[in-house]
Amino acid sequence: MNEPALKVPPGQAFRIAFECEQLIRRFALRNDAGDHDALAEMFVEDGSFARPTAPDAPVRGREAIRALFRDRPRRFTRHLMLNTVIDALSPGRARATSYVALYSADAGVDTAAQAPPYPASGPHLLGGFDDELVQVEGRWLFLSRRGSLALRIG
Amino acid sequence: MNEPALKVPPGQAFRIAFECEQLIRRFALRNDAGDHDALAEMFVEDGSFARPTAPDAPVRGREAIRALFRDRPRRFTRHLMLNTVIDALSPGRARATSYVALYSADAGVDTAAQAPPYPASGPHLLGGFDDELVQVEGRWLFLSRRGSLALRIG
Amino acid sequence: MNEPALKVPPGQAFRIAFECEQLIRRFALRNDAGDHDALAEMFVEDGSFARPTAPDAPVRGREAIRALFRDRPRRFTRHLMLNTVIDALSPGRARATSYVALYSADAGVDTAAQAPPYPASGPHLLGGFDDELVQVEGRWLFLSRRGSLALRIG
Numbered sequence: 001m002n003e004p005a006l007k008v009p010p011g012q013a014f015r016i017a018f019e020c021e022q023l024i025r026r027f028a029l030r031n032d033a034g035d036h037d038a039l040a041e042m043f044v045e046d047g048s049f050a051r052p053t054a055p056d057a058p059v060r061g062r063e064a065i066r067a068l069f070r071d072r073p074r075r076f077t078r079h080l081m082l083n084t085v086i087d088a089l090s091p092g093r094a095r096a097t098s099y100v101a102l103y104s105a106d107a108g109v110d111t112a113a114q115a116p117p118y119p120a121s122g123p124h125l126l127g128g129f130d131d132e133l134v135q136v137e138g139r140w141l142f143l144s145r146r147g148s149l150a151l152r153i154g
Numbered sequence: 155m156n157e158p159a160l161k162v163p164p165g166q167a168f169r170i171a172f173e174c175e176q177l178i179r180r181f182a183l184r185n186d187a188g189d190h191d192a193l194a195e196m197f198v199e200d201g202s203f204a205r206p207t208a209p210d211a212p213v214r215g216r217e218a219i220r221a222l223f224r225d226r227p228r229r230f231t232r233h234l235m236l237n238t239v240i241d242a243l244s245p246g247r248a249r250a251t252s253y254v255a256l257y258s259a260d261a262g263v264d265t266a267a268q269a270p271p272y273p274a275s276g277p278h279l280l281g282g283f284d285d286e287l288v289q290v291e292g293r294w295l296f297l298s299r300r301g302s303l304a305l306r307i308g
Numbered sequence: 309m310n311e312p313a314l315k316v317p318p319g320q321a322f323r324i325a326f327e328c329e330q331l332i333r334r335f336a337l338r339n340d341a342g343d344h345d346a347l348a349e350m351f352v353e354d355g356s357f358a359r360p361t362a363p364d365a366p367v368r369g370r371e372a373i374r375a376l377f378r379d380r381p382r383r384f385t386r387h388l389m390l391n392t393v394i395d396a397l398s399p400g401r402a403r404a405t406s407y408v409a410l411y412s413a414d415a416g417v418d419t420a421a422q423a424p425p426y427p428a429s430g431p432h433l434l435g436g437f438d439d440e441l442v443q444v445e446g447r448w449l450f451l452s453r454r455g456s457l458a459l460r461i462g
Contacts (some may be wrong), residue, residue, distance in 0.1 A: 014326040018168040025237045029251065078280050078304055080236045080253060082388045083333045097337065099388060103280055103305055117279055117306040124307070125425055126386050126411055150386055151411055152425040153432070154308060154462060172322040179391045183405065232434050232458055234390045234407060257434055257459055271433055271460040278461070308462060 008088040016140075017086035020094050020133050023140050028079040028100070031069070040066035043142045044134060052100065052127040052147030076105035076118055092135040099128050100147070122154035162242040170294075171240035174248050174287050177294050182233040182254070185223070194220035197296045198288060206254065206281040206301030230259035230272055246289040253282050254301070276308035316396040324448075325394035328402050328441050331448050336387040336408070339377070348374035351450045352442060360408065360435040360455030384413035384426055400443040407436050408455070430462035 008016065023042065030038045040062050043049065049065045050058035059068050082099040089095060102125040105111070105118040127150050132143040162170065177196065184192045194216050197203065203219045204212035213222050236253040243249060256279040259265070259272040281304050286297040316324065331350065338346045348370050351357065357373045358366035367376050390407040397403060410433040413419070413426040435458050440451040 011323070014323055015165070015168055017326065017330070018171065022171070022239055025239050028237055029239065076305075078253060080255070082236070082390070083336055085330055085333050085337065099386060101388070103307060105305060117281070117303040120280075120305040120307045122308065126428070127425070149425040151384075151413060151428040153411060153428045154430065169319070169322055172325065176325070176393055179393050182391055183393065230459075232407060234409070236390070257461060259459060271435070271457040274434075274459040274461045276462060 007090055012091060013088040016088040016091070016094055016135075019140050020086050020096055020131075021084045023133070023142070024084055024096060024098055024129070024131065025081050027142075027145075028081050031079055032077050034074060036066055036069035039069050043145075044136060047142050048144045048146075049142070050144075050146045052102075052125070052129075052149050055146055055148045058144070058146065075107075076109060076111050078103045094133045094140070096131040096133060097128065098131070099126065099150075101126050124153045125149060126151040126153060161244055166245060167242040170242040170245070170248055170289075173294050174240050174250055174285075175238045177287070177296070178238055178250060178252055178283070178285065179235050181296075181299075182235050185233055186231050188228060190220055190223035193223050197299075198290060201296050202298040202300075203296070204298075204300045206256075206279070206283070206303050209300055209302045212298070212300065229261075230263060230265050232257045248287045248294075250285040250287060251282065252285070253280065253304075255280050278307045279303060280305040280307060315398055320399060321396040324396040324399070324402055324443075327448050328394050328404055328439075329392045331441070331450070332392055332404060332406055332437070332439065333389050335450075335453075336389050339387055340385050342382060344374055344377035347377050351453075352444060355450050356452040356454075357450070358452075358454045360410075360433070360437070360457050363454055363456045366452070366454065383415075384417060384419050386411045402441045402448075404439040404441060405436065406439070407434065407458075409434050432461045433457060434459040434461060 027039065027042055043062050043065055045062050047062060048058040048060045059065055080101040082101065084096055084098040086094055086096045103120050105120050109118045111118060128148050130146045133140050134143045181193065181196055197216050197219055199216050201216060202212040202214045213219055234255040236255065238250055238252040240248055240250045257274050259274050263272045265272060282302050284300045287294050288297045335347065335350055351370050351373055353370050355370060356366040356368045367373055388409040390409065392404055392406040394402055394404045411428050413428050417426045419426060436456050438454045441448050442451045
């Protein structure tokens with residue numbers, strides 16, 4: 001949470017920050033859409049991902065990450081990304097910290113048979129993500145995402 | 155939710171994204187302030203708006219949108235905009251997707267007689283907006299906003 | 309909530325907005341981290357801060373702000389910053405408005421002895437911040453932050 005060291009010209013730093021924040025938000029949207037292939041493609045080949053519920057048990061490698069998202073039980077969720085701050089470490093490397101709020105539809109909701117809004121009685125979760133990002137062929141990707149938990153709401 | 159096609163130079167794309175996100179946030183603030191004239195002025199003359207509660211019943215035309223906001227029952231609300239991602243389609247055209255969380259004060263709260271914070275027992279709503287935006291005389295405006303609902307919280 | 313007056317070239321306005329929003333978010337992160345020294349350093353020497361619970365009783369001066377944050381009862385909190393809109397008034401001066409959602413762990417939670425997520429039964433608060441910002445030696449700082457309350461949730 002220190003100020004970014006000035007290894008990157010300010011004019012470049014905020015473009016990097018913008019592109020990384022868009023990546024972080026798209027990850028949340030694709031997670032809610034259940035698009036596990038798109039999620040996996042947002043990591044480098046040997047990237048790692050630790051879910052907020054298991055911060056110390058990262059899954060390593062794009063294919064393992066794809067399988068993690070593909071094989072978990074399907075829920076209707078909304079991940080809200082908040083307070084993202086980004087340090088551009090070099091023109092091709094950045095670090096980001098975000099909060100995440102997770103709202104899930106109640107177990108047993110049948111989204112095929114019912115119309116939204118779906119009931120979400122809670123509890124809901126508030127946590128965070130610490131990310132390392134790297135630019136590959138002009139595109140920002142996750143090197144690692146480490147989730148964590150903070151509050152159980154309601 | 156695909157990556158933006160590169161029809162816009164990156165240096166321009168993120169300025170467009172910034173300006174469009176500010177517009178989306180100002181819409182929420184003006185909505186909460188009950189400023190229906192300012193809301194209407196954020197649409198092009200033949201713009202369309204579909205409320206999250208009626209995604210398939212868009213209201214068409216700036217004057218009809220003004221009337222919609224002016225004539226609805228007044229409530230004390232807070233609209234929170236989240237996860238906005240923006241695709242710059244051309245230097246004067248963009249598409250945006252956002253989540254929105256809506257918190258409303260309880261019915262019967264008298265904001266003239268009581269001091270905030272006002273009780274908001276819920277349920278609260280989580281939904282989204284899909285927007286088409288266009289630049290007119292240097293200013294971004296909504297061509298269309300289509301709301302939708304996702305979760306009923308609490 | 310009016311459109312920014314064009315006293316700043318658009319290419320500069322959005323860089324100012326980006327830097328100010330990052331400051332606003334870092335303030336929230338440092339507040340949750342209990343880092344009162346870092347919070348105080350984000351104000352100019354004679355800056356002022358009014359908490360959302362006491363919008364009309366601002367604390368004046370960096371040292372008084374440091375003491376305010378240092379001496380208050382410690383709680384485990386998550387401040388979420390939302391809907392930030394920024395008007396660049398000049399190359400070195402800006403005004404910002406944000407919403408803030410405040411979630412606090414229940415009284416009596418022992419964060420040293422328990423693992424997160426910590427229970428947060430509520431009620432939770434939704435309010436806002438109106439900020440004046442100034443650039444000093446290339447760095448944005450708060451001239452004043454004035455909090456306010458809007459809703460008590462749950």
